[in-house]
Amino acid sequence: MAWFVQRGERAFPTVAQAKLAAPRMSRQPFGAEDRMSIFGALDTSVSGLQAQSAAFTNISDNIANAQTTGYKGVNTHFINYLVQSTATSNGPDSVVANPDYTNTVEGTITQSSNPLAMAINGNGYFTVSMPAGTNTVGGKTTQTFNAQQYYTRAGDFKLNASGYLVNGSGAYLDGWAANPTTGTINTSALAPIQVSQGASPPVPTSNVTISATLPTTPTTTPVTTQVDTYDSLGNLQQLDLQFSSPTSIAGGQTQWTLTASSPNDTSNAGKPTNFTANVVFNSNGTLSSITPATGSSATATGGQLQISPTFNGATQNITLDFGSPNSTTGLTQYAGTTLNLQGVTQNGSPSGDFSNLSIDTQGNITANYTNGFSKLVAQVPLASFASPDALQNQSAQLETASQASGAATINAVGGSGGSLVTGSIENSNVDIATQFTDLINAQQAYTANTKVVTAAQQILQTTVNMVQ
Structure with missing residues (x-):
């Protein structure tokens, strides 16, 4: 009778089929x-x-x-x-x-020389897409992307030649696009952010805000000032403002005659139009009212005067904002002998070339141009998860959602995803x-x-x- 040392059907590999000889009747197997x-x-x-x-x-x-x-x-x-x-x-x-x-253990956040770099202070993630190839239609080639949504903490983003924000691992930053006209953020569509690096078109001036003080000392010589505006082609157009004929009226008030005109205005049979209005000040020097003069084509509302000069064959509506009535800001009348101009702002601009991008701590991405004009182009949201440690690791510091992690919740910066530190990166933890x-x-x-x-x-x- 014999025994073999084995476990199930597998013998120990270094003692193949080790045979144990049976002892005599006085010994047990x-x-x-x-x-x-x-x-x-x-x-x-x-x-x-x-x-x-x-x-x-x-x-x-x-x-x-x-x-x-x-x-x-x-x-x-x-x-x-x-x-x-x-x-x-x-x-x-x-x-x-x-x-x-x-995943919930944050790495050290350090400052970066890259102004587009971002680090997340919290448990949020950047939403990113990975490129899938290109598509050419009508001679125009566009980038296509993988349908899979990815998430990452690697915020070392830079602007590539096609205007996309791409990090060092090749992931394209997703965001909410801004309406190019209104600047309203569309939070219903998340897509790779692409910034046009073309020239900024000119913006015609539609509003001019003026802060100035007229003298109380009677003067027979008009007091004047000039305001720079821009037409629809981006040409600089000067507006001449002339205040004249101050007279005292009932109630201790003073009335001036305002004449607004531009040398290049062709609205009056090819000649400039004088837009005139009566400007009345209270006895305490604050603005009381602005009303169009008799026969003037200007209109007025509160402390605003609307004029409509013609530049390059097109009528341009411009509002001259002198402040609210009964306010000590805007246009006032105090002691003095000359007009004291404190400040003028206007919302027009000439055309300009793309200069750079800037990102603030709320994730707002702004395109800046050489003409000083800035435009909001997109906003960076952050994704958060019920269980971020259960995200599925992928290559290139990417993560994908899993059943255990739960679906991503996308919110604006400052929500459950945390806050942004701009011009910085998060190091390995x-x-x-x-x-x-x-x-x-x-x-x-x-x-x-x-x-x-x-x-x-x-x-x-x-x-x-x-x-x-």
Whole structure:
């Protein structure tokens, strides 16, 4: 009668079909429990080797990406699997190593020389798209994108040649576009942000705000000032404002005659039109009212005078805003002998070339032009998740949503995603000192498991030699 040392259908690989000769009637055969203990120890040690190998992989990834922008380290979580455990018997165990993601652990935020770089202070993510190729229609080539939505903390964005904001990993920043006319943000559509780098068209002046003080001392000479405006072609057009004939009227008030005209205005049979109005001041020097003079084509509302000169064959409506009646700001009348102009602003501009982009802490992206004009083009929202540590890791510091993480919630900056730090980047959250400590521990554990395998092999060999 003979026995073979085996576990199920698999013999121990280093002692193939080890034959145990049967002892005489005075001895018992090698017990099944003893065989399970030796082979259980071998299997447990092999699982330990595999688990520590997984830990080595995570540690090596972390150390290699210690300087990768927005990288989130992966720790190792060990889990014990027990086959059998009673008060009198403990079966062989096993260990597995699961990744322990650290997406909620923020890396250090440092200042960057890149003005378009952004870092997130909080648990939010940038929404990004990855390029899929190009599409050419009618000789025009456009970028196409993968339908999969990605998320990242790598905010080292720069403007590429096509006007897209792309980070160092090649991900295209998604955002909400602004209406080019009204500047209203469309929060219903999330798409890669593309900025036109063409020239800014001229903006004709439609409103001029004037702050000035007229003298109280009677004068027979008109007091004048000039205001620069722009027509629809971006040409500079000067408006001449003349205040004359101050007279005292009932109630201690003073009335002036205002004449507004432009040398290049062709609204009066090819000649400039004089838009006239009566300007009345209260006894305390504040503006009382502005009314069009008899026969004038100007109109007035409160402290505003509307005129309509013609430039380049087109009528241009311009509002001259002198402030609210009874206010100490805008147009006033105080002691003095000359007109004192405090400030003039107008909303027109000539054409200008694209200069640069700027991003504020609310995620507003503004295109700036050489003519001083600025235009809101998009807004950067942030995505947040119920369980960010459960996001699925992808290449290039990208994440995708999983069932465990929950769907993304997209909100404006300042919501659940956190705040933005502009001109900065988030560094990797890996701590090198901790990784070196984990590396030493994993190395020691791996070595210890190999010693168990060696010892078990020696025990099996001793057992084989004993019964031969």
